[in-house]
Amino acid sequence: MFDAFLNHISNNFPILFKSRVLLAVSGGIDSVVLLHLLKKADVDFAIAHCNFSLRGKESDQDAKFVEELARALNVPIYIQKFNTKAFALENKVSTQMAARELRYAWFMELCAEHNLSHTITAHHAQDDLETFLINISRASGIEGLTGMTENSDFILRPLLPYSRDQIAAYAEQHAINWREDSSNSTDNYLRNHLRHHAIPALNEASPDFLTQFKKTQTYLHESATLLEDYTAFLFSKIVTQSFKGYELNIPQLLEVPNTKLVLYQLLKGFEFTDWDTIYDLLAAQSGKKVIAGKHRLIRDRDVLLLTEHKVEVQEDFKVTRKDSLINIPGLTLIIDEASQLDIKDNNVAFFDSDQLEFPLTVRKWKEGDIFYPYGMHGKKKISKYFKDNKFSTLDKESAWLLCSGEYIIWIVGERTDNRYKIKSGTTKLVKFTVIYD
Amino acid sequence: MFDAFLNHISNNFPILFKSRVLLAVSGGIDSVVLLHLLKKADVDFAIAHCNFSLRGKESDQDAKFVEELARALNVPIYIQKFNTKAFALENKVSTQMAARELRYAWFMELCAEHNLSHTITAHHAQDDLETFLINISRASGIEGLTGMTENSDFILRPLLPYSRDQIAAYAEQHAINWREDSSNSTDNYLRNHLRHHAIPALNEASPDFLTQFKKTQTYLHESATLLEDYTAFLFSKIVTQSFKGYELNIPQLLEVPNTKLVLYQLLKGFEFTDWDTIYDLLAAQSGKKVIAGKHRLIRDRDVLLLTEHKVEVQEDFKVTRKDSLINIPGLTLIIDEASQLDIKDNNVAFFDSDQLEFPLTVRKWKEGDIFYPYGMHGKKKISKYFKDNKFSTLDKESAWLLCSGEYIIWIVGERTDNRYKIKSGTTKLVKFTVIYD
Numbered sequence: 001m002f003d004a005f006l007n008h009i010s011n012n013f014p015i016l017f018k019s020r021v022l023l024a025v026s027g028g029i030d031s032v033v034l035l036h037l038l039k040k041a042d043v044d045f046a047i048a049h050c051n052f053s054l055r056g057k058e059s060d061q062d063a064k065f066v067e068e069l070a071r072a073l074n075v076p077i078y079i080q081k082f083n084t085k086a087f088a089l090e091n092k093v094s095t096q097m098a099a100r101e102l103r104y105a106w107f108m109e110l111c112a113e114h115n116l117s118h119t120i121t122a123h124h125a126q127d128d129l130e131t132f133l134i135n136i137s138r139a140s141g142i143e144g145l146t147g148m149t150e151n152s153d154f155i156l157r158p159l160l161p162y163s164r165d166q167i168a169a170y171a172e173q174h175a176i177n178w179r180e181d182s183s184n185s186t187d188n189y190l191r192n193h194l195r196h197h198a199i200p201a202l203n204e205a206s207p208d209f210l211t212q213f214k215k216t217q218t219y220l221h222e223s224a225t226l227l228e229d230y231t232a233f234l235f236s237k238i239v240t241q242s243f244k245g246y247e248l249n250i251p252q253l254l255e256v257p258n259t260k261l262v263l264y265q266l267l268k269g270f271e272f273t274d275w276d277t278i279y280d281l282l283a284a285q286s287g288k289k290v291i292a293g294k295h296r297l298i299r300d301r302d303v304l305l306l307t308e309h310k311v312e313v314q315e316d317f318k319v320t321r322k323d324s325l326i327n328i329p330g331l332t333l334i335i336d337e338a339s340q341l342d343i344k345d346n347n348v349a350f351f352d353s354d355q356l357e358f359p360l361t362v363r364k365w366k367e368g369d370i371f372y373p374y375g376m377h378g379k380k381k382i383s384k385y386f387k388d389n390k391f392s393t394l395d396k397e398s399a400w401l402l403c404s405g406e407y408i409i410w411i412v413g414e415r416t417d418n419r420y421k422i423k424s425g426t427t428k429l430v431k432f433t434v435i436y437d
Numbered sequence: 438m439f440d441a442f443l444n445h446i447s448n449n450f451p452i453l454f455k456s457r458v459l460l461a462v463s464g465g466i467d468s469v470v471l472l473h474l475l476k477k478a479d480v481d482f483a484i485a486h487c488n489f490s491l492r493g494k495e496s497d498q499d500a501k502f503v504e505e506l507a508r509a510l511n512v513p514i515y516i517q518k519f520n521t522k523a524f525a526l527e528n529k530v531s532t533q534m535a536a537r538e539l540r541y542a543w544f545m546e547l548c549a550e551h552n553l554s555h556t557i558t559a560h561h562a563q564d565d566l567e568t569f570l571i572n573i574s575r576a577s578g579i580e581g582l583t584g585m586t587e588n589s590d591f592i593l594r595p596l597l598p599y600s601r602d603q604i605a606a607y608a609e610q611h612a613i614n615w616r617e618d619s620s621n622s623t624d625n626y627l628r629n630h631l632r633h634h635a636i637p638a639l640n641e642a643s644p645d646f647l648t649q650f651k652k653t654q655t656y657l658h659e660s661a662t663l664l665e666d667y668t669a670f671l672f673s674k675i676v677t678q679s680f681k682g683y684e685l686n687i688p689q690l691l692e693v694p695n696t697k698l699v700l701y702q703l704l705k706g707f708e709f710t711d712w713d714t715i716y717d718l719l720a721a722q723s724g725k726k727v728i729a730g731k732h733r734l735i736r737d738r739d740v741l742l743l744t745e746h747k748v749e750v751q752e753d754f755k756v757t758r759k760d761s762l763i764n765i766p767g768l769t770l771i772i773d774e775a776s777q778l779d780i781k782d783n784n785v786a787f788f789d790s791d792q793l794e795f796p797l798t799v800r801k802w803k804e805g806d807i808f809y810p811y812g813m814h815g816k817k818k819i820s821k822y823f824k825d826n827k828f829s830t831l832d833k834e835s836a837w838l839l840c841s842g843e844y845i846i847w848i849v850g851e852r853t854d855n856r857y858k859i860k861s862g863t864t865k866l867v868k869f870t871v872i873y874d
Contacts, residue, residue: 137643139652142579142660193642201635205627206574215576222698223579227660229694230667257666261659 001162001170006041009158012150019117020044021156022110024103025069027062027179030122032069033167034159036176038120039073045120047077048110052084052099062179080106108154123148124159124167129202129213130194137190146221147214163210231265239266244300244394245307250282253304267306270295287393300392307394319360319402328362330398331412331436338431341422347435349402349410351420353428357405362412365401371408372418385411402432438599438607443478446595449587456554457481458593459547461540462506464499464616467559469506470604471596473613475557476510482557484514485547489521489536499616517543545591560585561596561604563636566650570631583658584651600647668702676703681737681831682744687719690741704743707732724830737829744831756797756839765799767835768849768873775868778859784872786839786847788857790865794842799849802838808845809855822848839869 009016016038023038023045025031038045049066051059063079070077088098107119128147135144150160159167171178202209238252248266256262260279271293272278278290281299289298296309317328319335326333341350369382386396402410409420413434422429446453453475460475460482462468475482486503488496500516507514525535544556565584572581587597596604608615639646675689685703693699697716708730709715715727718736726735733746754765756772763770778787806819823833839847846857850871859866 133639133642136653137639137646137649139649139656141653141656145653145657190642194639198635198638198642201638202570202574202631205570205630205635209574212574212576216573216578216582219576219578220582222701223660223664225695226667226698226702227664230663230670232694233667233670257669258662261663264659265663 001166002037002040005037005158005162008161009041009043013156013158015117016041016043016120016156016158020046020115021118021120022046022048022107022114022116023120024048024050024107024122025066026050026181027066027069028122028181029171029176029178030124030159030164030167032176032178033171034120034122035069035073035075036174037170039075045075046110046114046116047075048107048119049077049079050099050103050106051079051081052102053081054084054095054099062181065179078110082106111154118156119154120156120158122159123157124162124164125210125214126164126195126199128160128217129199129210130191132213132217133194133198134190142220142224142227145217146224147217161214227265234262235266238262245305247300247303247305250302250304253282267297270306272297289393298393300394305394317362319358319362321358326362328400331400331434333362333402333412334433334435336431336433338429339427341429342431346415347413347433349416349432350422351404351409351416351430351432352422352426353430354426355404355420356409356430360409361403362400363403365396365399365411369401369408371411374416374418374421376418382408382411385415389414438603439474439477442474442595442599445598446478446480450593450595452554453478453480453557453593453595457483457552458555458557459483459485459544459551459553460557461485461487461544461559462503463487463618464503464506465559465618466608466613466615467561467596467601467604469613469615470608471557471559472506472510472512473611474607476512482512483547483551483553484512485544485556486514486516487536487540487543488516488518489539490518491521491532491536499618502616515547519543548591555593556591557593557595559596560594561599561601562647562651563601563632565597565654566636566639566647567628567631569650569654570635571627574627579657579661579664582654583661584654598651664702671699672703675699682742684737684740684742687739687741690719704734707743709734724833726830735830737831742831754799756795756799758795763799765837768837768871770799770839770849771870771872773868773870775866776864778866779868783852784850784870786853786869787859788841788846788853788867788869789859789863790867791863792841792857793846793867797846798840799837800840802833802836802848806838806845808848811853811855811858813855819845819848822852826851 015021021043023031023035025035025047027049035047047066047070049063051063053059055062063081067077067079082099082102084095084098084102087102088095091098091101093101104119110116111119132145132147138144148157148160150157170176206212234256238249238256240247240249248263253259253262259282260275263278264275267278272290272295273292274290278297281288281290281297281304284299286299286301289296291309294309296307298305298307317326319326319333324335326335337353338350342348343350365382365386367383370379371382371385372379373385382401386399391399399414400412401408402412404420407417407419409417410432412432413436452458458480460468460472462472462484464486472484484503484507486500488500490496492499500518504514504516519536519539521532521535521539524539525532528535528538530538541556547553548556569582569584575581585594585597587594607613643649671693675686675693677684677686685700690696690699696719697712700715701712704715709727709732710729711727715734718725718727718734718741721736723736723738726733728746731746733744735742735744754763756763756770761772763772774790775787779785780787802819802823804820807816808819808822809816810822819838823836828836836851837849838845839849841857844854844856846854847869849869850873
């Protein structure tokens with residue numbers, strides 16, 4: 001096996017002979033065999049061993065075993081003890097996930113600190129098959145079925161073409177000792193069961209199952225790559241980014257085939273789950289929305305608008321006689337005294353100071369709000385005003401009302417109230433100017 | 438189970454209550470249980486039983502069992518005996534494939550003849566998992582991993598959401614008899630082994646493996662659907678059909694991401710296997726080609742041209758003094774006597790009848806051919822003439838030479854030979870006119 005291995009790494013990982021690398025060694029058969037192979041190939045490397053403190057004394061013995069092995073082979077070694085359970089609890093992830101995060105973060109640190117170009121792991125062909133079956137048991141999509149790459153920017157996996165049997169044969173042939181992982185954590189139960197029962201059964205059913213599986217996985221990886229390309233293309237065709245958020249153009253969405261799958265493809269990175277309802281937004285009226293986690297998707301005329309979903313704090317703002325400036329989400333209100341009317345646009349409003357009941361309130365609208373639009377005789381529901389003036393869902397949400405007591409005197413930046421219009425002879429004016437963020 | 442089944446078919450297969458259908462019954466547990474379920478649900482159907490003559494007396498006993506069952510339940514039945522082995526040999530397919538082809542062809546016939554709207558098969562959830570694993574063992578790509586659909590134009594599979602266990606439980610509960618298939622053909626070995634060993638091991642490792650697998654398979658089906666959409670899009674962008682064949686536009690190919698995968702995606706329906714060489718055509722000179730089976734891909738200027746690959750029959754055509762018309766692949770030669778020169782274009786050529794050595798020959802060019810181009814003093818290799826005149830690979834292949842004895846007197850439709858030009862005083866002219874197909 002060594003000659004083939006040397007050939008394999010010379011062809012595929014020339015970097016191993018040009019720079020110093022970091023080898024992750026658990027003490028198990030795979031990483032110990034790889035350690036021997038790399039040493040024999042005269043690769044320049046240091047060892048990293050993680051003690052995840054998951055199996056008490058056994059974990060410590062693993063660390064000691066790897067340390068002694070490193071000394072015997074004259075390879076520098078870094079050992080780190082982690083409180084994996086605590087990290088998992090703190091970050092609300094599985095022990096497995098915690099170990100993974102801790103491990104790779106530390107490897108990156110070590111590489112940076114000691115000028116090591118890559119981390120080498122001892123994953124082999126069957127690891128991919130185990131992960132493949134585990135991910136099926138979790139109803140994964142294609143992304144979970146494409147396997148590990150031999151070669152990434154940071155991690156190299158030179159044993160990936162080798163089977164567990166080949167590795168075991170090499171260990172036996174060279175009388176290599178390793179530590180058996182007696183771990184029986186629930187996370188490992190599934191993997192161990194597959195390793196000892198399902199995978200041998202698959203190999204019995206079809207002796208070259210693993211080889212053929214590797215090809216299938218390569219094809220799936222290629223399909224997934226093309227699917228990403230298609231998604232990028234669809235994104236460029238359908239999605240634009242505006243100050244409001246991401247806008248998905250509905251006519252374009254309806255033009256591509258399999259619109260529902262395309263919607264999923266574009267939005268799967270978010271927390272949405274109710275794809276039927278999302279699809280229904282395409283035929284819904286403006287303002288219909290789906291909220292999931294921190295995001296929401298709103299039908300807004302010809303687009304589906306994807307924005308962050310902020311739980312609205314219905315905070316009211318007070319304006320006293322002394323205030324000259326009030327900061328409100330989305331805008332600033334400037335308050336001046338004035339002696340004459342000077343209305344340039346809707347962003348400026350004048351009121352008779354004596355008619356106002358200070359402190360004024362700036363608040364969001366609510367169902368049932370009414371006012372008397374300037375220039376009109378009657379009253380109108382705020383909601384009706386919004387509708388008549390074609391306010392989008394977002395426009396409505398970002399609207400503020402300036403109120404004197406119970407009365408709405410201004411839809412800020414929009415329209416004042418007819419009852420509060422300046423009468424001739426008024427001398428004491430208050431001027432409000434709105435400046436948007 | 439019956440109530441759930443009735444609910445399932447009412448919701449998903451309303452056609453079962455509106456038209457008469459055909460139920461395929463092998464005599465095994467799945468199809469016999471489905472037969473009982475459909476009868477109980479008051480569906481109007483006939484039974485089809487195929488006797489594939491693969492297990493001698495056992496096959497005949499299966500047929501007899503199904504026939505008696507049909508009589509007992511008062512359901513019309515059609516039985517057909519096939520010589521499956523002979524069909525497999527004749528068509529060079531596996532026994533499994535032969536049985537499949539014979540079966541579905543006969544089902545379609547029966548449906549047409551007896552006005553049955555659909556064929557119903559008893560495939561269940563685990564069949565999909567078996568096929569999935571079998572296809573992995575054959576290194577299938579995503580298309581082989583997406584599973585059967587419950588519902589196609591022709592076949593309905595109402596048991597697909599049900600597990601083998603559910604079906605077995607129903608059979609036991611209702612004391613339903615069926616015929617055990619003792620088949621041990623090599624085709625069935627793999628499926629049986631998976632059924633009895635690998636799949637139970639997967640279910641043991643993860644009790645809801647089958648349910649989760651069904652979801653994974655649905656996602657894979659969706660990914661495959663999107664991939665087909667992408668391929669259709671790429672096809673419309675990159676491929677045009679011309680009289681020459683399919684032309685793959687090279688600049689467009691180089692513009693899309695993952696060109697090599699895209700080439701595979703566009704061409705995977707053909708017999709090509711050497712994808713590296715095909716990819717290299719993109720950087721090769723005009724005329725380079727890859728041949729596989731009945732097709733070939735040629736670099737032709739800015740396109741890769743996909744055409745049928747005909748093994749060229751280097752047939753020569755004779756032109757006697759009596760011939761007035763010769764049909765040649767791609768063109769027709771008209772031969773007239775003429776009394777004066779009247780050259781309109783390259784498609785017409787005149788020769789001195791006395792100078793010609795009949796019968797003339799029309800043949801393809803070969804390496805080493807030379808002639809004396811009209812209007813030039815020296816001789817030239819035909820290959821050099823082609824090159825100088827920017828003949829594409831296809832142009833060269835479709836070129837014909839008119840020869841008198843050993844001498845090339847005309848590259849048909851192109852250029853006559855200087856040695857055969859009409860001298861003043863020539864009175865007996867032969868006129869050749871070429872008409873292209």
